[in-house]
Amino acid sequence: MIRPFTKGNLLPLETEAGTFHARYTVQGLASLDFPDPENPHAVRAAEKPSPAQQHWHKRTSEAVLATLDGKRVESLPPLDLEGHTEFQRRVWEVLLAIPPGQTLTYKEVAARAGRPKGAQAAGQACGRNPIPVIIPCHRVLAASQKLGGFSGGLYWKIDLLRREGVLL
DNA sequence: CAGGATCTACTTG
């Protein structure tokens, strides 16, 4: 995934599942990328973070590691969701409230975001989530209890759910 | 206006 004109500092985040990359602006965590599937432990960048960013990165790392372990996240860094729409932010707020091991359907997410008939729009918003894992878009399934989609690759959706003990 | 990480309600093998 190439992001040529993004701003902020990109910091590597080591896990047993590979090296994620977190990007921070002056406002907080702005995006999280999955490890490179070709070379999971490759480090794409290690820029010089501000003290605040270093502090945030520690919390991000703990949150990602906890989620990979199926555990509840204690605290999050500030999230920089600027540049997105009202509806998207509402959907992401809904996702943040889903505990590990639990799932909602796209329809339920839409309803909680205030648009009971906007299931497809909710799916669209999930697909644009810039901070997967932390904003747990993997905990949203189709109404048929089937998987639905996942922009990070369905492998990750299955793996993250399995780590939380969700059976499909 | 077309296109989605959808849903429901069909109909057909």
Add this chain to the structure above:
DNA sequence: CAAGTAGATCCTG
């Protein structure tokens, strides 16, 4: 069951 069709819905660029 699975797969296909059709229409409804609504946010996005």
